[in-house]
Amino acid sequence: MEPILSARNIVKRFGGLTAVNQVSLDVYPGEVVGLVGDNAAGKSTLIKCISGVYQPEEGEVYFQGQRVHFARPIDARKAGIETIYQDLALAGNLNVPANIFLGREIKKAYLGGVVHTLDEDTMLRESDKLLKDLEIRFPSLHMQIDKLSGGQRQAVAIARAMYWNARFIIMDEPTNNLGVVEQRKVLELIRRLKAQNVPVILISHTLPDVFAVTDRIVVMHRGRKVTEKRTADTNSEEIVRYMVGALDDTRATA
Amino acid sequence: MSKRFVTLLILSLVLLSIVPFAVAQDAPAKPKIGFLPGVVDPFYQVMEIGVNEAVADFGLEVVTQYPQTWGPSVQTPILEAMIARGDLDYLITAPTDKEQMIAPLQAALDAGVKIITVDTFLGDGDYVNGPVTFPISYIGSDNIEGGRIAARALAEVLGGKGKVYIQNTNVGVSTTEQRGQGFKEGIAEFPDMELVGEDYNLDDANTSVEQTAAKLQAVPDLAGIFGVNVFSAYGAGNAVKAAGLEGKVQVIAFDATADAIQNLRDGVVTLVIAQKPHDMGYLAVAFAMADWRGVTSIPKHVTTGYAVINAENVDDPEVAKFIYQVPGQ
Amino acid sequence: MAAESQPLAVPAEKSNRQKQVILAVSRLWAWVFLVGLILFFTITVFSTSGGDVNFLTVRNSQNILMAITPVLLMGLGQTFVIIAGGIDLSVGWVMGLASVISALVIADFTNNRGMAETLAIPLGFGVGILSAAIPGFINGLIIAKLSIPPFIVTLGMSFIARGISLLLSGGNVVIGQPPGVRAFGNESLFYLISGEGGGLFFLNRPNVTGEVLQRLDRILPWPVVVAAIVTAVLLFVLHKTQFGRHTYAIGGNREAALRAGVPVDRHVIMLYTLSGITVGFAGVLHTARFNGGSSIAGDPLMLSSIAAVIIGGVSMFGGHGSVAGTVIGALIIAVLTTGLVMLNVLPFYQFVVVGIVVILAVLIDQARDLIIGRIESH
Numbered sequence: 001m002e003p004i005l006s007a008r009n010i011v012k013r014f015g016g017l018t019a020v021n022q023v024s025l026d027v028y029p030g031e032v033v034g035l036v037g038d039n040a041a042g043k044s045t046l047i048k049c050i051s052g053v054y055q056p057e058e059g060e061v062y063f064q065g066q067r068v069h070f071a072r073p074i075d076a077r078k079a080g081i082e083t084i085y086q087d088l089a090l091a092g093n094l095n096v097p098a099n100i101f102l103g104r105e106i107k108k109a110y111l112g113g114v115v116h117t118l119d120e121d122t123m124l125r126e127s128d129k130l131l132k133d134l135e136i137r138f139p140s141l142h143m144q145i146d147k148l149s150g151g152q153r154q155a156v157a158i159a160r161a162m163y164w165n166a167r168f169i170i171m172d173e174p175t176n177n178l179g180v181v182e183q184r185k186v187l188e189l190i191r192r193l194k195a196q197n198v199p200v201i202l203i204s205h206t207l208p209d210v211f212a213v214t215d216r217i218v219v220m221h222r223g224r225k226v227t228e229k230r231t232a233d234t235n236s237e238e239i240v241r242y243m244v245g246a247l248d249d250t251r252a253t254a
Numbered sequence: 255m256s257k258r259f260v261t262l263l264i265l266s267l268v269l270l271s272i273v274p275f276a277v278a279q280d281a282p283a284k285p286k287i288g289f290l291p292g293v294v295d296p297f298y299q300v301m302e303i304g305v306n307e308a309v310a311d312f313g314l315e316v317v318t319q320y321p322q323t324w325g326p327s328v329q330t331p332i333l334e335a336m337i338a339r340g341d342l343d344y345l346i347t348a349p350t351d352k353e354q355m356i357a358p359l360q361a362a363l364d365a366g367v368k369i370i371t372v373d374t375f376l377g378d379g380d381y382v383n384g385p386v387t388f389p390i391s392y393i394g395s396d397n398i399e400g401g402r403i404a405a406r407a408l409a410e411v412l413g414g415k416g417k418v419y420i421q422n423t424n425v426g427v428s429t430t431e432q433r434g435q436g437f438k439e440g441i442a443e444f445p446d447m448e449l450v451g452e453d454y455n456l457d458d459a460n461t462s463v464e465q466t467a468a469k470l471q472a473v474p475d476l477a478g479i480f481g482v483n484v485f486s487a488y489g490a491g492n493a494v495k496a497a498g499l500e501g502k503v504q505v506i507a508f509d510a511t512a513d514a515i516q517n518l519r520d521g522v523v524t525l526v527i528a529q530k531p532h533d534m535g536y537l538a539v540a541f542a543m544a545d546w547r548g549v550t551s552i553p554k555h556v557t558t559g560y561a562v563i564n565a566e567n568v569d570d571p572e573v574a575k576f577i578y579q580v581p582g583q
Numbered sequence: 584m585a586a587e588s589q590p591l592a593v594p595a596e597k598s599n600r601q602k603q604v605i606l607a608v609s610r611l612w613a614w615v616f617l618v619g620l621i622l623f624f625t626i627t628v629f630s631t632s633g634g635d636v637n638f639l640t641v642r643n644s645q646n647i648l649m650a651i652t653p654v655l656l657m658g659l660g661q662t663f664v665i666i667a668g669g670i671d672l673s674v675g676w677v678m679g680l681a682s683v684i685s686a687l688v689i690a691d692f693t694n695n696r697g698m699a700e701t702l703a704i705p706l707g708f709g710v711g712i713l714s715a716a717i718p719g720f721i722n723g724l725i726i727a728k729l730s731i732p733p734f735i736v737t738l739g740m741s742f743i744a745r746g747i748s749l750l751l752s753g754g755n756v757v758i759g760q761p762p763g764v765r766a767f768g769n770e771s772l773f774y775l776i777s778g779e780g781g782g783l784f785f786l787n788r789p790n791v792t793g794e795v796l797q798r799l800d801r802i803l804p805w806p807v808v809v810a811a812i813v814t815a816v817l818l819f820v821l822h823k824t825q826f827g828r829h830t831y832a833i834g835g836n837r838e839a840a841l842r843a844g845v846p847v848d849r850h851v852i853m854l855y856t857l858s859g860i861t862v863g864f865a866g867v868l869h870t871a872r873f874n875g876g877s878s879i880a881g882d883p884l885m886l887s888s889i890a891a892v893i894i895g896g897v898s899m900f901g902g903h904g905s906v907a908g909t910v911i912g913a914l915i916i917a918v919l920t921t922g923l924v925m926l927n928v929l930p931f932y933q934f935v936v937v938g939i940v941v942i943l944a945v946l947i948d949q950a951r952d953l954i955i956g957r958i959e960s961h
């Protein structure tokens with residue numbers, strides 16, 4: 001089977017620091033891939049190279065068999081890749097619907113399409129429906145993001161990624177700010193996506209979660225991919241050893 | 255909304271409805287004067303002294319407002335607020351632009367306030383045959399004549415011969431351009447005097463220092479410099495001092511501000527040409543009073559002349575009174 | 584719906600109401616302050632003049648509207664720019680540039696090329712506005728593409744505009760305008776001859792002289808009409824359209840806007856161009872009102888325009904503010920100037936008061952966030 005997403009030999013440097021060093025990653029249809037590693041391993045940088053935030057210095061990205069160059073994040077979104085960023089990437093001064101629809105606002109046309117206004121009612125209704133589907137409740141969707149709790153913000157970021165019926169979803173530590181109940185909801189969500197044949201890359205520090213939902217696990221250490229295992233074939237103990245650098249497949253074969 | 259706020263609102267509305275009746279009074283026997291100079295500076299402050307003296311002598315009332323910066327954008331809103339008072343009969347003003355202030359001052363006249371211009375004028379300053387005739391009079395200095403006086407005074411110091419140079423401010427500023435022009439005309443009266451150049455320092459003393467220093471290098475036998483305003487003369491004088499040429503190169507300054515007089519005392523400048531803002535202020539009020547009394551032969555244009563101040567006469571009270579000095583400042 | 588299955592802290596009913604009150608006060612204080620100022624001047628001007636002078640008159644209301652026109656127009660584009668986290672320091676001299684160029688074009692086409700003034704004036708105004716839009720566009724281009732701080736770029740542009748306008752005008756006021764220019768800048772939509780029984784209303788300037796002329800008031804001068812239309816359009820754009828939404832988003836979190844798909848660079852370029860356009864309107868209206876083009880038209884007004892924006896509640900950190908706020912800010916400054924002149928107080932006090940109001944505006948903003956933060960943490 002063809003991978004739906006394939007990143008090959010990605011290199012990304014920040015000045016003298018090589019944050020991502022020759023990393024390749026394939027994701028097959030309907031697959032959930034866990035991406036783990038210690039802090040500063042380069043996980044977030046890698047997925048930003050895929051989602052168009054960064055342009056990798058070396059390497060290629062293929063999506064649905066096509067070579068793609070995402071010059072800006074919107075290009076990746078247009079291609080059907082939605083990303084929940086670790087820092088959430090929400091505008092704190094805007095309310096919930098404004099954030100969910102940011103950059104893709106629903107508009108109403110007047111005067112034969114000469115004038116467009118924001119269709120606030122529809123965006124509010126859609127946001128409400130979406131958050132209800134995700135079983136996330138808010139005191140008021142009119143509240144500014146700045147005035148929401150960390151968990152609520154996380155929910156908005158997740159909802160935004162869900163709305164667009166993405167063909168591919170990247171989640172960078174999506175359960176970070178969440179309580180136990182909501183964490184479980186996110187895992188359910190990932191399973192539901194898998195059932196709908198939507199592949200997911202999940203970055204997480206919570207290994208039990210990773211083991212609970214992923215098909216494969218990729219481990220990064222200091223910018224390099226040190227191993228890739230079928231979830232069924234490994235255990236947390238082994239993964240942790242890869243994460244801390246005690247094990248390294250590339251070194252073994254080199 | 256609090257109850258107190260509502261009460262206050264109602265009170266003020268009641269007050270406002272009484273207003274129209276309260277204003278319907280008989281016209282006062284004496285005119286009320288407005289004074290609106292071009293900008294806040296010592297020249298106009300001395301003019302204000304003249305205005306106030308005349309106002310006291312005639313037993314009038316005056317309303318004075320100063321724009322904080324030069325220009326119609328700033329002067330006009332103040333003008334309109336003064337006119338909106340509705341109680342002024344005359345406005346003594348220095349228009350900040352001879353073209354742009356025509357419309358606002360015409361509107362003031364339409365509202366019933368007669369105009370006298372001081373220091374600066376509207377149109378070409380000829381209120382008899384020129385494009386603008388509505389002001390009662392223009393009282394000011396003749397800047398071309400001022401330039402000529404500067405040239406003659408410099409010639410006298412130099413014995414009628416030598417190379418001279420002009421430190422000017424900006425192209426297109428009518429007063430300083432006219433001073434430069436008059437100076438050139440004055441120099442032309444002396445066959446042994448030669449103008450070797452004119453530079454524009456953009457009203458910046460540092461630029462004036464640089465330009466003058468360069469000129470002193472290029473023309474070693476330079477004898478005199480005309481600084482068309484305080485900064486120009488100050489820069490020129492300092493460049494002369496720095497080159498150790500004090501006494502050898504004469505510097506003439508226009509406008510007798512405290513700074514200019516200090517430069518004179520410090521030996522940086524040789525002569526100061528003083529305008530007579532006090533006279534302008536006093537005369538303007540006198541003209542307003544005359545117009546009020548029905549006098550019809552008020553001169554449409556009065557030039558107030560100059561005084562030449564040098565190190566010898568600067569302490570003579572007859573000359574010192576022309577220094578732009580505001581008591582208590 | 585709020586309370587039912589909410590796992591996260593729901594503010595108690597009482598603190599919620601407190602919060603609403605504080606939010607309302609912080610939003611409305613400028614209006615209250617403006618009304619207070621008008622009342623203050625109405626009473627003090629009347630009483631200190633022994634009843635001779637009235638502040639609240641038809642004529643004065645029109646004066647104040649005329650006085651805010653350039654400051655407001657300069658402030659409107661600035662409102663967008665600052666909401667998006669930028670600043671445009673070039674507005675003063677760019678306004679002068681627009682004034683000079685519009686006057687040059689009108690003078691040239693009517694005097695040298697025999698164009699009818701009904702064509703030459705719109706042409707000149709159009710070119711004038713364009714000549715202000717171009718520096719704005721260049722500002723935006725450099726800020727967006729080269730990531731140079733807006734403060735520096737627009738300061739540089741300010742000098743460039745100043746130089747070009749002085750060069751083009753030779754430092755002089757550009758004159759030779761056909762009569763329609765002055766008429767547009769000084770005539771109005773309606774006229775009122777006030778008097779007993781309320782007064783007479785006219786659509787065209789009545790031909791009156793003498794004592795009746797003195798009672799003739801211009802109602803809604805054309806520059807005010809133009810400024811009102813521009814304000815209405817921008818009010819709509821900022822608060823009702825995607826363009827406005829993106830402006831807030833960029834000011835709130837530029838990176839988030841970028842990742843969400845807002846075309847940030849293009850938007851920033853458009854914002855500075857917009858600022859140039861509103862400044863261009865101010866410039867051509869100066870030409871009309873003062874019957875000539877002047878390079879120094881805008882410079883003395885720049886700080887007032889920024890003060891108006893801040894008083895109106897636009898955060899210098901970006902993300903917050905409104906068009907209505909800027910209108911109020913401009914009105915507060917104009918009312919202060921006019922009121923103090925009518926009180927015959929030295930106008931320099933105006934600066935002190937404006938300064939206090941600017942600082943007050945920012946303090947009120949911060950106090951609001953502080954108090955609300957405290958309520959929420961309880």
Ligand SMILES: Nc1ncnc2c1ncn2[C@@H]1O[C@H](COP(=O)(O)OP(=O)(O)O)[C@@H](O)[C@H]1O
Pocket residue numbers: 014017019037038039040041042043044045046
């Ligand atoms: N924009 C950036 N500029 C400079 N260095 C960066 C930048 N983003 C990430 N880094 C560095 O790259 C390395 C990898 O970071 P990151 O990808 O965020 O790691 P992870 O997500 O695995 O914790 C870190 O050392 C981090 O400091």
Ligand SMILES: [Mg+2]
Pocket residue numbers: 043044045086172
């Ligand atoms: Mg990370």
